[in-house]
Amino acid sequence: MIRISKIEYYLPELVLTNTDLEKEFPEWSSERIREKVGIVQRHISSENETVLDLAIQSSEKVFEDYDRSKIDFILFCTQSPDYFLPTTACILQDKLGLRKNIGATDFNLGCSGFVYGLAFAKGLIASGIANSILLITSETYTKHIHQKDKGNRCIFGDASASVIIEKDTNVGDYQFCLGTDGSGAENLMVKKGGFKRDFTLNPNHEFDPENLYMNGPEIFNFTIEKIPGLVKETMAENGLTMDDIDYFVFHQANSFMLNYLRRKTKIPTEKFYIDMETTGNTVSATIPIALKNMQDKGLLKRGDKILLAGFGVGYSWGATIIDF
Numbered sequence: 001m002i003r004i005s006k007i008e009y010y011l012p013e014l015v016l017t018n019t020d021l022e023k024e025f026p027e028w029s030s031e032r033i034r035e036k037v038g039i040v041q042r043h044i045s046s047e048n049e050t051v052l053d054l055a056i057q058s059s060e061k062v063f064e065d066y067d068r069s070k071i072d073f074i075l076f077c078t079q080s081p082d083y084f085l086p087t088t089a090c091i092l093q094d095k096l097g098l099r100k101n102i103g104a105t106d107f108n109l110g111c112s113g114f115v116y117g118l119a120f121a122k123g124l125i126a127s128g129i130a131n132s133i134l135l136i137t138s139e140t141y142t143k144h145i146h147q148k149d150k151g152n153r154c155i156f157g158d159a160s161a162s163v164i165i166e167k168d169t170n171v172g173d174y175q176f177c178l179g180t181d182g183s184g185a186e187n188l189m190v191k192k193g194g195f196k197r198d199f200t201l202n203p204n205h206e207f208d209p210e211n212l213y214m215n216g217p218e219i220f221n222f223t224i225e226k227i228p229g230l231v232k233e234t235m236a237e238n239g240l241t242m243d244d245i246d247y248f249v250f251h252q253a254n255s256f257m258l259n260y261l262r263r264k265t266k267i268p269t270e271k272f273y274i275d276m277e278t279t280g281n282t283v284s285a286t287i288p289i290a291l292k293n294m295q296d297k298g299l300l301k302r303g304d305k306i307l308l309a310g311f312g313v314g315y316s317w318g319a320t321i322i323d324f
Contacts, residue, residue, distance in 0.1 A: 002122050003168035004322060007292040008061035009161040010054055011043040011279060016153070025150045033154050034277075038255025042157030042280030044142050050082045051138040054160035056095050059136065062162045068096065071164075073130035074104040075120055077113035077137045077284045079313070080144065081106065092136070103130065110188070111251045111312030112178075113137050113284030114161075115320055118308075119176045121165040133165045137284035144190050146207035152214055155254060157280030161288035171323035172305075175237040177230055184222055184315040187215040222315050223257060228265045230309060234319040245271065245321070246304040247294070251311055252276040252286035273299075284310070300324045 018030030018040055034040050045054065055076065076089035089104035103124075109116050117135045124130040138160035145152045191199050192209035205213045231248070235241060248267050250258055255274055262272045275290045282289060287308055294300050304324040311317035 001173040002125055002165050003171050004163055005166045006062055006066055006164040007288050008058050009159055009289045009292055010057035011159050012045045012049055014044045014046055015041050016044050017041040037155055038276055039280045040277050045140040045158040051078045051080055051140050052082045052088055055092055055136045055138040058160040058162040059096055062164060068098055070132040071098055071134045072102045073124055073133045075117050075135045076106045077109055077117050078139055079108055079110050080140045110283050112310035112316040112318045114287040115308055115310040115318035125167045131167055135163045135165055137161050139283040139285060141283050144212035146211040149207060152212055155281045157282050159282035159285040161285040163288050174321040176320045177234045177237055178318040181315040187218040188313040189213055223311055226317055227261055227311055230317055230319050231265050238321050244305060245307050247306045248272050249287055249290050249306055250309045252290060253281055
């Protein structure tokens, strides 16, 4: 039904290494960070660099050998937009010189955002509204993080991924399994920044209300409770077994969590892809970045079946299967 025709991504020039963090937090060693989360470095947006800037860069790479006049819809996923309004996707249409008779919208999702974007794209294509969609997942989460928050600074990096999705009758029409549990909203949240004023801080929030707060243990518990079942449900909904899947690509949260999920779900090591060592957790951009790196390494061949699973802030989760 839909195929990912092209993927490109862009990483900001500024790099924050584990050695840099060790200098700021001597009680943490660079090797300890790598062992704990599987990350050696992450890219950080500069003070004046925004998700729109990153999106322009990744999208221009996509259009180096793709006719931009074919694009008839823009889907832009971010939780760190340039503005409350206007819609970032509208500005991007102008910056990229795309046609004016196209649709464009933003949607606010985190680590499940890429899978949701694919679901939206499938709906637009199935209904005949669009034929060629530019899906962007662009985040500058590091702008939410307090400088003294060593835990989150070790994990998150900034990035933008631009993906072209087109109709293809030669690939499978796979179902999506999506889920939501807003009761866990406060476990990963930026309290201040919207229009709600009468908020109270979580007692464990060490920093300012405009900074990111993450309750790591609760996020971990949510993940191990929901995601193994999500994987089984997605295969069952599509009439497939683990033997039918060539690769499993999950949101690249951190290596400890991913390896735990792999063991709990009984996914063979050779089918489970982990790739965040040089980029960190880039939120909604992790899955397309992983797919692009797999492609560049020659790991993927046409016809491979890949199960994608995103999960996190919201709580929100989603999974589907694609033919590469």
